[in-house]
Structure formats: structure tokens, C-alpha cells
Amino acid sequence: MKNNYLLALLSAFILWLAWPPIPFSSIFLFIGFVPLLIGCERVMRSTLTKKGKKIFTLAFITGFFWNTASIYWVFNAMNAYLPTWISILISLIPFGLAPLLMAIVFRLYYQLRKRNSIFLSSLGLVSFWITYEYLHQMWDLSFPWMTLGNGFANFHQLIQWYSITGVYGGTLWIWLINLLVFLVVWQRISKTTSVSTKKLLISISAAILVPSVLSIIQYTTYEEHINxxxxxxxxxxxxxxxxxxxxxxxxxxxxxxxxxxxxxxxxxxxxxxxxxxxxxxxxxxxxxxxxxxxxxxxxxxxxxxxxxxxxxGIESIRRFAYQATPTAQPYGNIFIDSYNAAVxxxxxxxxxxxxxSKLVPGVERMPFGGALSFMKPLFDHFGGTTGGYGSDPAxxxxxxxxxxxxxxxxxxxxxxxxxxxxxxxxxxxxxxxxxxxxxxxxxxxxxxxxxxxxxxxxxxxxxxxxxxxxxxxxxxxxxxxxxxxxxxxxxxxxxxxxxxxxELTLYTKLGDVLVYLSLIGSLLSVVLLLKPKSK
Missing domain, CATH: 3.60.110.10 (Carbon-nitrogen hydrolase)
Known part of the structure; x- marks a missing residue:
């Protein structure tokens, strides 16, 4: 099992190396998950007990070290005003929350693999992953900083087709190539050939080259309208x-x-x-x-x-005769709402x-209806307000x-x-x-x-x-x-x-279509999980 932990750490290192701001290193995202997938496959095929928990742990290790190494600056911001131990505790939320969700995705993948082919299970894995990324930008603790598709920001010549798919197209691309590379490596390790290695290598080459070449053509030929x-x-x-x-x-x-x-x-x-x-x-x-x-x-x-x-940008307020918004605070006989605004x-x-509208959890608003309101004094140094900022709905x-x-x-x-x-x-x-x-x-x-x-x-x-x-x-x-x-x-x-x-791009018009497809894929995967085993 020790070797599997090392594989999880290797994945974390490769993903960190591929992440901005390191220039032109984004191509390492194509193999970042391969060591982790190998570790998970070894656990699945082993005689170990509690395999689901072990796979969950491996995925969490990868996510935690990758996230922490990439967004360590969260601690720096906190530690400028708060004691080190408090800064560490608060920083553990963004450092550990996304990895926790990633680990859940891999645990679901394991459950799928127990019942279904690697092809169906891989579709479920990608669907669950994109669904997790989307949900992590929608709930009260939203922090989509580490969405996989963001990783190509330092190599934008390769992702001009984000004007069609948005960043989730990048997430899908990364996972497709990781899974294909994993199959090649695993077949070599296990000395099996369920799929022709030649076909897999051709598929990998096509999956990398076709989007890249199309993007470079789009990049070199794109002309702005003069206005x-x-x-x-x-x-x-x-x-x-x-x-x-x-x-x-x-x-x-x-x-x-x-x-x-x-x-x-x-x-x-x-x-x-x-x-x-x-x-x-x-x-x-x-x-x-x-x-x-x-x-x-x-x-x-x-x-x-x-x-x-x-x-x-402007720091502004509005006064109300009554509590017109949930964030408006009483001040004498009126209510005042504070805003981080633009004018x-x-x-x-x-x-x-x-x-x-997109307020920073903790600093600008208290998540979960104020259930964490006891932490408000800790964030006063960062320009927040006691009751949280007001916001626009759109x-x-x-x-x-x-x-x-x-x-x-x-x-x-x-x-x-x-x-x-x-x-x-x-x-x-x-x-x-x-x-x-x-x-x-x-x-x-x-x-x-x-x-x-x-x-x-x-x-x-x-x-x-x-x-x-x-x-x-x-x-x-x-x-x-x-x-x-x-x-x-x-x-x-x-x-x-x-x-x-x-002019409007296809992405501007249609939005995150890939998210909707992934939600459907996730629902179908859950159906497969709930379906009774055939005797």
C-alpha cells in the first residue's frame, strides 16, 4: 500500500507542476492523474479489505497536496493579520474541501468499477468530476479556482475552442487523455491486452493533436473586427x-x-x-x-x-426604512446594507x-445562513462587514x-x-x-x-x-x-x-452545455449504482 501512497503523491506533484503560473507546463495535465489511477487500480485488484476507503484516501492525498501547493497563498493572506495557528485552521478549508469532493468522486468511481466495465466506469468518473467542479462553484463554499480547465491558462494557444466549450471542455480533454494513457500503462504493467495498444496510442495522439492543431489554426487566423x-x-x-x-x-x-x-x-x-x-x-x-x-x-x-x-470599485451603502435585504443591519431606527460595488x-x-454578486465565503459573506457567524471577527481585517455584504442577483x-x-x-x-x-x-x-x-x-x-x-x-x-x-x-x-x-x-x-x-461566441450563447451532459451522465451512473446486482 505504501507504493500506492507514493503514486498519489506523484500525481499531486505532476498536477502542481502543470498548474499556472509555471509557463507552458500545462501539457503535464494530460498525465497528472495516471499515477493515481494506477494506484486505485492496484487497490481494486488486490486482496486488501476496505478498498473503497483506501481509494478515497489516495484521491484525497493527491487532491490535498496538489491544492495546497497551488493555493498556498491563502495562508499568506490570513497570516498577515491572524496568528499562525488560526491561519492554518482557516486555510485548511480551501486546502481540504475540494480534495474531499475529489475523493468522493473516486469513491463513486470505485463503486461503479465493482459492477461495470472500465469504459462505463470511466464515463461515470468524468461525469462525476465535472459535476463536482460545477457544484463547487454554486454552493455556499464555492471556490472554483482549481477547476481543471483553468490549468491551460498559461498555454492559451491550445484552447481557443473554449469559445465553444468553456473551461469544462478543458476538464473533459484532460480526463480523456489521462484515461487513455492509463489504459496503455496499465496493460503494460498487468501484461494484458484488452484493447490494442496500437489503437490506444493512435487515440492518444489524435486526442492531443486534433484539438491542439484546430486551436492553433484558430489562434493564428483569428482577426478582430476594427472597432x-x-x-x-x-x-x-x-x-x-x-x-x-x-x-x-x-x-x-x-x-x-x-x-x-x-x-x-x-x-x-x-x-x-x-x-x-x-x-x-x-x-x-x-x-x-x-x-x-x-x-x-x-x-x-x-x-x-x-x-x-x-x-x-467603490465601498458603498444603502439605507432602508426596514430590513429590505437579508444582509441589511439595524442602525438606530434604519437599516444599512454594505456593498463591495462598482460605479x-x-x-x-x-x-x-x-x-x-460572487462574494468570498467568510470574508464577504457567511456561508450556510450564518451558521459560521462565530468566525466573523476573524475576517474584519480583510474589508468584510459584520453582517456580510449585500449583493446583486445578476x-x-x-x-x-x-x-x-x-x-x-x-x-x-x-x-x-x-x-x-x-x-x-x-x-x-x-x-x-x-x-x-x-x-x-x-x-x-x-x-x-x-x-x-x-x-x-x-x-x-x-x-x-x-x-x-x-x-x-x-x-x-x-x-x-x-x-x-x-x-x-x-x-x-x-x-x-x-x-x-x-458578436457572441457559441459559449456565450449556450453556456456550460458540457455541465448539463455531465449531470445526465452522473444521474445515469447513480442509477447503475442503485441497480441491484444480477445473480
Whole structure:
């Protein structure tokens, strides 16, 4: 059994090696699960007892070490303010939750293998896996950071067809090749030939080459429709741990304006400022923002730019006479709801607000109806609120006076492919990501977050303008190429002429069709599990 544990660890190492931000290493994803599958097969064919538990353990080991090595920066963010032991305990939730779900998938695979052929069982394994990934982006502890299809973010030339399938197409591709390679290796180990090795090798070659070649052709021949717009992204480089205390909001705003002015052109149409860039002591009431000094500063700044608009993150509140939302908190004889929001200021009296919908569990909202509310004080340092943030139920597209539609995507929301596609479906012509990646310090977290934005560009064939408080800000074209990017922890601004796009990709129109097929596959697999054994 010891060798099987080593195989599980080998899988974890290969998957970590293949994961962003390590460049061009994504091809190792094609063999990442092979050692684990071999270990599981050895357990199934052994005389060991409690085989299901042992397979569960092997899968958990792979998932835990792969996840922990890839998202270690979660601990860094916590440990900046919390004691080490508390940081470790909290970090174990994202480190261990996805591996737990992965292990359940493999346990179900084992149950299928006891009754069915390896072909049917493999279909069930892939269906269960994609279903798990989808559910892990839908429930209260959602964290789809490690969705398998995200792994190709650093080799985007190979996955241009995400404009059809989204990231779940990548997950399916990875699993198909892993299973074929596993069959070749296992037949060699067991000295059996249930399927011709030659046929398997041809299948592996075709499975790798056909999607890759088609993608490269699509990548090299793709041409953007010429529809230019001048955009500026600003990186003020304000330490997030000092932003809400030591640096006056007025000083922060003036810094944003100064950086914008340095690179702006007379025809600049959008200035993108990062998450919570506009703030005030006690937060800003959305109904009274026009009377706020910050609003006057922004509109005065825009007077130099005839078609200029500021799209910025903002910390805002709304007041209600009654508890209008579940997150509204009593304050005297009224209720107040707090938001991590975005605002569009266009120089007129019109304001557009969007409230972040995909809130970070724990930091921005308490999962499971507040059952974990005892942990609220631990997250106060990260800009959260005592009662949790309010949110919008759906995306909102911002429109400039000239009619340009922008998708205001706030931080964590950018890892939801289907959610970003809803903006585009509603009319967004480019994607504006506003984020504050400084919580993680100079770790791979900031790099992964940037790379994942390339996937949103490809899925929707939209330019991405990314404004990050401390880095990395930049521009990504419709093929997923990073055209410009800033250095980490550097106050700066970038200007770029992008092409707006109004056409919808198949993925934007249809969404995650592969998820629905996987749900059907999972249901059929459960039926097979529940079906009585034939005598």
C-alpha cells in the first residue's frame, strides 16, 4: 500500500507542476492523474479489505497536496493579520474541501468499477468530476479556482475552442487523455491486452493533436473586427492592509486622478480604477454620492475628456426604512446594507452601480445562513462587514453616454466563466476586471488570477482591461494574449486602444452545455449504482 501512497503523491506533484503560473507546463495535465489511477487500480485488484476507503484516501492525498501547493497563498493572506495557528485552521478549508469532493468522486468511481466495465466506469468518473467542479462553484463554499480547465491558462494557444466549450471542455480533454494513457500503462504493467495498444496510442495522439492543431489554426487566423476604443487602467499600489486606515481616502483619490492623467489621451473613453478605489470613512451612501467631495473631484477630472467615463470599485451603502435585504443591519431606527460595488461616473448626473454578486465565503459573506457567524471577527481585517455584504442577483452592464457596454467584474467574480458570459450576453463589448490582489502579497495567487482572465477573453472574444490595486494590471486581447501588463507593487497606469466586439461566441450563447451532459451522465451512473446486482 505504501507504493500506492507514493503514486498519489506523484500525481499531486505532476498536477502542481502543470498548474499556472509555471509557463507552458500545462501539457503535464494530460498525465497528472495516471499515477493515481494506477494506484486505485492496484487497490481494486488486490486482496486488501476496505478498498473503497483506501481509494478515497489516495484521491484525497493527491487532491490535498496538489491544492495546497497551488493555493498556498491563502495562508499568506490570513497570516498577515491572524496568528499562525488560526491561519492554518482557516486555510485548511480551501486546502481540504475540494480534495474531499475529489475523493468522493473516486469513491463513486470505485463503486461503479465493482459492477461495470472500465469504459462505463470511466464515463461515470468524468461525469462525476465535472459535476463536482460545477457544484463547487454554486454552493455556499464555492471556490472554483482549481477547476481543471483553468490549468491551460498559461498555454492559451491550445484552447481557443473554449469559445465553444468553456473551461469544462478543458476538464473533459484532460480526463480523456489521462484515461487513455492509463489504459496503455496499465496493460503494460498487468501484461494484458484488452484493447490494442496500437489503437490506444493512435487515440492518444489524435486526442492531443486534433484539438491542439484546430486551436492553433484558430489562434493564428483569428482577426478582430476594427472597432477601437481608448481605455486606461490604473494601478495605485496602495497597501490593502493600510488602505482602510492610515491613508486618507482623499489622498488615494488624488493619486488615482494623477496616474490617470499621465497616460490619458483626449479620446480616452474609459478610466478603470481598482476594487474599492473610491472609499470614505464610514462608506459612501449611493443616494448621496453626487453630494460627496469625491464625486466632484471625479467629474472635474472628466471635464478634460469629452467622452470620458470612470469605472471604479467603490465601498458603498444603502439605507432602508426596514430590513429590505437579508444582509441589511439595524442602525438606530434604519437599516444599512454594505456593498463591495462598482460605479460608473460619466460626467453627467447619471450614476450606475453594480454590487458584487460572487462574494468570498467568510470574508464577504457567511456561508450556510450564518451558521459560521462565530468566525466573523476573524475576517474584519480583510474589508468584510459584520453582517456580510449585500449583493446583486445578476450581472449589470455599464453603458457610457456614447453607448459602449462594459462588464464590471469585481475580483473573485472573474473565475466564473458562465457568470462573465452573462455580462456579454447582456451587451458588454469589453470586460473590465477591478480587483485588489494585494492581500496575497507577492505570491503565485496574483499571477494565477491574471492568467485566468485570459480564459474569459477567449470564451467571449472580448478584450479584458484589468485594474489591480497592487498588480498585476493589464490588457488582454480577444485571443487571450496579454498585450500590456504592469509590474507587481508599482504605482502606474496603462493606456491601450482595444477593439470592442458585439458578436457572441457559441459559449456565450449556450453556456456550460458540457455541465448539463455531465449531470445526465452522473444521474445515469447513480442509477447503475442503485441497480441491484444480477445473480
Amino acid at each position: 477601437p476604443s481608448e481605455i486606461v487602467v490604473v494601478q495605485p499600489n496602495i497597501d490593502p492592509y493600510g488602505k482602510f486606515g492610515s491613508i486618507p481616502p482623499e489622498e488615494q483619490l488624488q493619486n488615482l486622478i494623477s496616474l490617470s492623467d499621465r497616460v490619458a489621451k483626449p479620446n480616452t473613453e474609459y478610466f478603470i480604477w481598482p476594487e474599492t478605489a473610491i472609499s470614505a470613512r464610514g462608506r459612501i451612501d449611493e443616494e448621496e454620492f453626487r453630494t460627496h467631495a469625491a464625486y466632484d473631484q471625479i467629474t472635474n477630472f472628466l471635464e478634460k475628456y469629452r467622452n470620458g467615463n470612470v469605472l471604479s 460608473l461616473v460619466d460626467g453627467s448626473s447619471k450614476l450606475q452601480f453594480y454590487h458584487k 450581472p449589470t452592464v455599464f453603458y457610457s453616454a456614447s453607448g459602449i457596454g462594459a462588464a464590471p467584474v469585481i475580483c473573485y467574480e472573474s473565475i466564473w466563466g458562465d457568470y462573465v458570459a452573462q455580462y456579454v450576453k447582456q451587451g458588454a463589448q469589453f470586460i473590465a476586471i477591478v480587483t485588489n490582489d494585494g492581500w496575497w502579497k507577492n505570491t503565485s495567487g496574483k499571477d494565477q488570477h491574471l492568467q485566468y482572465a485570459k480564459l474569459r477573453a477567449i470564451e467571449n472574444r472580448r478584450w479584458v482591461a484589468r485594474s489591480a490595486n497592487t498588480g498585476i494590471s493589464g490588457f488582454i486581447n480577444q485571443r487571450g494574449d496579454i498585450i500590456q501588463k504592469t509590474a507587481w507593487w508599482t504605482p502606474t497606469a496603462l493606456s491601450q486602444e482595444i477593439n470592442l466586439n458585439e
